[in-house]
């Protein structure tokens with residue numbers, strides 16, 4: 001896909017190149033947040049959340065070749081067994097605690113500017129990461145050390 005865009009850029013110039021890249025990005029992000037390939041157990045978890053807390057906004061499901069940052073292992077997103085979503089406004093903490101006691105697979109949460117929640121249907125594990133901000137992770141780990 002990128003090779004096609006690059007070739008088109010050379011042929012038609014910068015303006016068209018920008019327009020084309022925009023179109024491609026829009027199309028692929030729509031595909032990447034489609035629930036079509038997501039297993040039914042994850043869809044069920046999402047619909048339970050929606051019926052209890054309100055509508056969620058799915059941001060990412062399938063990411064071809066996705067790897068877990070820092071480990072190099074394939075992510076559940078690479079096989080469409082994971083969903084990243086934003087809970088209804090003001091319901092983040094409630095949705096997370098509901099997931100921790102009701103969801104059988106993995107539950108991941110983010111801080112530092114990224115407020116989405118990750119669920120997958122792998123082994124039951126819980127993780128929390130700092131993502132989306134600059135420098136806050138460092139400050140946080142330093143103050144955590146000081147605290148004990």
Ligand SMILES: [Zn+2]
Pocket residue numbers: 077082083084118119
């Ligand atoms: Zn995720």
